[in-house]
Amino acid sequence: MxxxxxxxxxxxxxxxxxxxxxxxxxxxxxxxxxxxxxxxxxxxxxxxxxxxxxxxxxxxxxxxxxxxxxxxxxxxxxxxxxxxxxxxxxxxxxxxxxxxxxxxxxxxxxxxxxxxxxxxxxxxxxxxxxxxxxxxxxxxxxxxxxxxxxxxTVDHGETILHLCVKQNQLGTLRLLMETLNDHQFLNSTDEFGNSILHLAVSHKQIQIIRYLVTFTSVGVNVNAINANGLTALDILAQSGRDVKDFDIADCLREAGASRARDINPTLLSNKQTRVPILAKLTQSGWLEKKRDILMVVASLIATMSFQAGVSPPGGVWQDDSEGKHRAGEAVMAYNYPDSYPYFLRFNTISFVTSLSTILLLMSGLPFKRKTFMWILMVIMWLTITSISLTYAFTIVVITPMKDREPLSHVITIAVIVWCCVMTLLLIGHTIRLIERWLWSRGILTLAKPNNNNNNNFKFKPSQWQQRGSSYSDDLNHDQ
Missing domain, CATH: 1.25.40.20 (Ankyrin repeat-containing domain)
Structure with a gap:
């Protein structure tokens, strides 16, 4: 069955x-x-x-x-x-x-x-x-x-318009632009600050470029600056030379395109300048790449500080002594009563600050903003300085008396130099943060760039040789 x-x-x-x-x-x-x-x-x-x-x-x-x-x-x-x-x-x-x-x-x-x-x-x-x-x-x-x-959007913040340009699909690009009819979406950038005009110029897609600069319904920003501080004309000048470059440059110039060095920052419609653009890379890229490393370093320092706290140099007493000590108390606290409080303070600071770093990294706060990045940086500096001072006191305590005096001088000099470097870094970054804050509030302004080189990329259509010479001169100027 x-x-x-x-x-x-x-x-x-x-x-x-x-x-x-x-x-x-x-x-x-x-x-x-x-x-x-x-x-x-x-x-x-x-x-x-x-x-x-x-x-x-x-x-x-x-x-x-x-x-x-x-x-x-x-x-x-x-x-x-x-x-x-x-x-x-x-x-x-x-x-x-x-x-x-x-x-x-x-x-x-x-x-x-x-x-x-x-x-x-x-x-x-x-x-x-x-x-x-x-x-x-x-x-x-x-x-x-x-x-x-x-x-x-897809990976790297690319819009559907970016995908059309990358695949050289003018038909679908035209349909999307006419259907959406959105100036802000048309001028959207990926995470590298590239607009669709940047991509079209880098791929030398002359038909798409002509369509973009003549699409008057919403208008493309021909002077948009990417994260590397480059306009579409800058990208063209830095790319490999091609016959189509002359037509592309003429097309862009007729639409009012300029080099980044020739643009007055106060005239940019999106108020972009080299400072915030390059800062954007620092904000978005630095912490994303270093987050895991910071987490590992902070965890290691927290572990070291915890171990040093429960097992200080010299260990702990193993027995009780009438009127002197009790089992489990730190030997260092009795043999080095002057150094032990400093050891304990610096070790505690490094432990708490490393835990704070871990908590901040896990909290999901907007660390792409400069203020939070600055706070995290200061905390890490304080953590490293504290663990260094803890190490200095530990080495002095466990060193024999005959070698302690010369070692103490070396450690003292090293600690002073370290603290000076940390102080300079803290002051420098604080000044940078204040300057950026003042700049964002309009209290500080950028110097007006020199406009003596505005004739670059101006070609004479009558003579091919003259156009090639003008374009070559502009490239050589960049080099």
């Missing part, structure tokens, strides 16, 4: 796998009749496809291959498959959008329009994929249903 039951289970499992195989073959070939026949034999085959550990569902395959009737048949029977994700975190809408299947996109949007907002494994939603692939008709349908999804 048990053998019969086992054989029956094996037969059922084999039949189930066979039906699933037929289902996926029908999806790949788009055979609606085969799908209907499979569902008549096994009504639960689509339900099992939703919970099975396959890479993709039959709807993924049909949407990717462009089988519109098959997709509509599945959606009519099991609409929940429209929200399923494959191993790459892509939905059927992602695949249909990337491959340009407009009718399938319409069918999927009718069932589950919220999938427009879902990002795949790389953070890209269906609108991003359609824009990158140049699927204008698909993107138009997606914008009609999920306009807000077009404002989502």
């Amino acid at each position: 048990e053998t019969f039951s086992s054989e029956l289970l094996i037969l059922r499992e084999t039949e189930r796998k066979r039906m699933e195989q037929k289902l996926y073959e029908a999806a790949a070939e788009g055979k609606v009749a085969s799908l209907q026949a499979i569902l008549e034999d096994d009504r639960l085959v689509l339900e099992r496809a939703m919970v099975a550990c396959f890479n993709e569902t039959p709807l993924h395959i049909a949407a990717m291959c462009g089988h519109t009737d098959f997709v509509k048949e599945i959606l009519g029977r099991k609409s929940g498959l429209a929200g399923e994700l494959n191993l790459q975190q892509s939905s059927p809408l992602h695949l249909a959008s990337a491959n340009g299947h407009v009718e399938i996109v319409k069918a999927l949007l009718l069932v589950n329009p919220d999938m427009c907002l879902v990002g795949d494994g790389e953070g890209r939603n269906p609108l991003h994929l359609a824009a990158m692939k140049g699927r204008v008709d698909v993107l138009r349908e997606l914008l009609r249903v999920g306009l807000n999804a077009a404002r989502n």
Whole structure:
């Protein structure tokens, strides 16, 4: 009886796998009749496809291959498959959008329009994929249903406009700019401060550049400065020489573009200057890269301070002595009564400040702001100075009397030098912080730059040789 039951289970499992195989073959070939026949034999085959550990569902395959009737048949029977994700975190809408299947996109949007907002494994939603692939008709349908999804950013803070430019897709870029018609979004920058004009110039996409500088509905900022302090003209001057460079430079100059050194900071529409731009890199990049290192260092110092506190130099008394000491008390407190309080104070300071550093790093406070960065920096300096002084007292205590005097002189000099360096650093950074605060309040202003070199990149269209010479002179000026 048990053998019969086992054989029956094996037969059922084999039949189930066979039906699933037929289902996926029908999806790949788009055979609606085969799908209907499979569902008549096994009504639960689509339900099992939703919970099975396959890479993709039959709807993924049909949407990717462009089988519109098959997709509509599945959606009519099991609409929940429209929200399923494959191993790459892509939905059927992602695949249909990337491959340009407009009718399938319409069918999927009718069932589950919220999938427009879902990002795949790389953070890209269906609108991003359609824009990158140049699927204008698909993107138009997606914008009609999920306009807000077009404002989502991907890695490195790139917008959908950045993706269009990187993939040289002028058609989708044009559709997005005309549909969104948003000046702020058009001039959005990635985490490196690059606008879409910066990218277009760096990739030397002359058609996109011409469209951007002539798009008068919202207007692109031709003098935007990125995190490296470069405008679009600066990027062009620093790139490798190309025949298209002359046309690009003429196009930018006609739109009013300038070099960063020629721009008056008070005239910038976004009030960007080299100081805040370079500071942006420091704020956003420094702590993100050093957070883990700071956490490890602070943890090690806290461990060292704790160990030194419970096991001070010389150890603790192991027994009680009438009127002298008790077991567990620090030997150093009795043998070096003058040094022990200082040792204890500095060790406690290093312990508390290291714990404070750990707490601040874990608190989620906005450390990209200069004030919090300055506070964290001062705390770390105090921690390192305290642990250094603790080490100095410890070395003096455990050194034999015959070697203590020369060692004390060396340590005293080292401690004085260290404290002077820390004081200078603290004063210097405090002055910088105050200057930046005064600058942000408009109390301090930057000096007006020299405008004697405004003729750079001014080409004469009449002679190619003259244009090449002018462009070369400007490049040589940079070098």
